[in-house]
Amino acid sequence: MTKTSSHTPIHVIGGGLAGSEAAWQIAERGIPVILHEMRGVRGTDAHKTDGLAELVCSNSFRSDDATSNAVGVLHAEMRLAGSLIMRSADANQVPAGGALAVDRDGFSDAVTAAIEGHPLITVTREEVTGLPPEDWDQAIIATGPLTAPSLAEAIQARTGADSLAFFDAIAPIVHTASIDMDICWYQSRYDKVGPGGTGKDYINCPMDEAQYNAFIDALIAGDTTGFKEWEGTPYFDGCLPIEVMAERGRETLRHGPMKPMGLTNAHNPTVKPYAVVQLRQDNALGTLYNMVGFQTKLKYGAQAEIFRLIPGLENAEFARLGGLHRNTYINSPTLLDRSLTLKGRPGLRFAGQITGCEGYVESASIGLLAGRFAAAERQGATPILPPETTAFGALLNHITGGHIVSDDEPGKRSFQPMNINFGLFPPLEPGTVTKPDGVKRFRGKDKALAKKHATAARALEDCARWLKG
Numbered sequence: 001m002t003k004t005s006s007h008t009p010i011h012v013i014g015g016g017l018a019g020s021e022a023a024w025q026i027a028e029r030g031i032p033v034i035l036h037e038m039r040g041v042r043g044t045d046a047h048k049t050d051g052l053a054e055l056v057c058s059n060s061f062r063s064d065d066a067t068s069n070a071v072g073v074l075h076a077e078m079r080l081a082g083s084l085i086m087r088s089a090d091a092n093q094v095p096a097g098g099a100l101a102v103d104r105d106g107f108s109d110a111v112t113a114a115i116e117g118h119p120l121i122t123v124t125r126e127e128v129t130g131l132p133p134e135d136w137d138q139a140i141i142a143t144g145p146l147t148a149p150s151l152a153e154a155i156q157a158r159t160g161a162d163s164l165a166f167f168d169a170i171a172p173i174v175h176t177a178s179i180d181m182d183i184c185w186y187q188s189r190y191d192k193v194g195p196g197g198t199g200k201d202y203i204n205c206p207m208d209e210a211q212y213n214a215f216i217d218a219l220i221a222g223d224t225t226g227f228k229e230w231e232g233t234p235y236f237d238g239c240l241p242i243e244v245m246a247e248r249g250r251e252t253l254r255h256g257p258m259k260p261m262g263l264t265n266a267h268n269p270t271v272k273p274y275a276v277v278q279l280r281q282d283n284a285l286g287t288l289y290n291m292v293g294f295q296t297k298l299k300y301g302a303q304a305e306i307f308r309l310i311p312g313l314e315n316a317e318f319a320r321l322g323g324l325h326r327n328t329y330i331n332s333p334t335l336l337d338r339s340l341t342l343k344g345r346p347g348l349r350f351a352g353q354i355t356g357c358e359g360y361v362e363s364a365s366i367g368l369l370a371g372r373f374a375a376a377e378r379q380g381a382t383p384i385l386p387p388e389t390t391a392f393g394a395l396l397n398h399i400t401g402g403h404i405v406s407d408d409e410p411g412k413r414s415f416q417p418m419n420i421n422f423g424l425f426p427p428l429e430p431g432t433v434t435k436p437d438g439v440k441r442f443r444g445k446d447k448a449l450a451k452k453h454a455t456a457a458r459a460l461e462d463c464a465r466w467l468k469g
């Protein structure tokens with residue numbers, strides 16, 4: 001066994017949002033880092049510069065509201081944890097209302113200068129073409145959605161063909177509490193129990209013939225986003241976008257994901273629905289349900305409008321909308337342990353979008369955690385995980401354990417990338433949110449907002465305690 005000391009460097013592969021943050025967190029704990037970034041030697045299809053932490057598309061880190069927006073809470077937790085990405089974003093802010101948007105060049109320059117100027121970080125411009133060699137006893141792979149093919153192949157060879165996806169096919173995810181259960185009902189098709197089921201595992205939304213026809217018309221007319229040339233067209237059997245299925249024939253969906261067979265409307269048992277939209281539990285907490293078979297290239301605005309035509313989803317709140325993108329990500333819930341280490345390969349961690357989170361801030365936050373966990377281990381300590389009540393912990397839990405793996409859709413496609421959202425946080429203790437004095441009616445939007453405030457406050461308090469610990 002190789003002897004290591006805190007003078008032995010930790011290797012970070014990929015100098016994007018996650019890798020830069022991971023390198024910073026490690027170096028700030030007095031441990032040397034070698035950061036391997038291929039740009040400068042080899043580019044990607046989306047990056048345009050050689051700068052570290054380049055933002056490949058939008059210049060927004062989304063809402064900065066830490067009282068009622070989950071990504072705002074994540075910003076606040078990252079600031080508490082000494083994030084380089086947040087420090088550089090704050091220093092390069094441009095006006096954007098309630099959002100944190102940045103001057104992209106200034107931001108990337110600030111991250112690059114801080115990393116290159118850190119006495120304990122060495123940046124090497126090279127493509128890492130295989131899994132880290134065993135003598136890199138601690139390494140973090142943070143190579144992102146556009147991981148170079150040779151490394152992707154090496155990861156796949158190690159983890160199995162179904163463990164690495166090259167596209168995501170995301171069906172919209174709905175907050176359970178926003179589904180109208182006076183219209184919908186719980187039932188599995190033919191009441192099948194299956195392993196681990198109850199016979200009531202799906203939420204069903206019924207449609208009559210007129211509603212179905214109006215829905216198909218809306219799907220066909222809906223605005224879609226195209227694929228970029230380099231993305232290719234990743235349609236594969238069993239995973240066509242819902243609007244493409246609708247275009248193939250008016251009855252296609254009724255014989256596919258919207259078939260009404262084996263289902264009886266609990267509110268109206270004598271009338272057979274003409275079509276049924278099914279939603280399946282998405283997280284262990286039961287706070288989120290995904291729309292089965294509804295992967296789509298419809299634009300976000302069109303999705304919200306069209307999917308709210310579905311009976312029972314008129315007031316649906318979406319934790320995330322659907323999409324199909326070029327993306328490289330591993331099946332983290334089966335491959336990684338809770339501290340982001342590849343099972344069976346101690347010391348090798350994954351971080352960033354390749355773990356199945358989505359977005360600049362989320363990727364950086366998982367880099368922050370991976371960096372801290374690796375540093376703790378190098379110093380001989382066991383990594384202490386953030387509480388699940390924090391935004392850090394909620395996202396980590398989605399990646400490493402909170403996701404439900406379905407029996408009827410096994411393999412890589414049942415785990416899909418996710419942004420941070422309040423549906424990933426554990427519910428509040430009963431009685432946490434009570435009717436304020438002097439308020440007559442306390443429900444709907446006011447109550448939902450009060451719950452967000454309480455969840456955000458709990459997260460920040462627990463995060464501060466975790467960081468002190």
Ligand SMILES: Cc1cc2nc3c(=O)[nH]c(=O)nc-3n(C[C@H](O)[C@H](O)[C@H](O)COP(=O)(O)OP(=O)(O)OC[C@H]3O[C@@H](n4cnc5c(N)ncnc54)[C@H](O)[C@@H]3O)c2cc1C
Nearest residue numbers: 014016017018038057058128143144148352353359360363
């Ligand atoms: C086209 C596109 C548009 C996007 N738009 C948005 C958006 O608007 N908003 C948003 O929040 N998110 C967006 N994303 C997602 C965004 O890219 C990620 O959230 C974020 O950049 C992920 O951070 P990361 O550190 O995991 O990966 P990246 O930031 O991509 O960093 C990975 C780094 O690893 C390097 N690398 C790859 N392979 C190797 C190798 N073998 N050896 C050495 N280095 C390697 C790459 O050059 C890169 O610098 C978009 C993604 C794509 C592909």
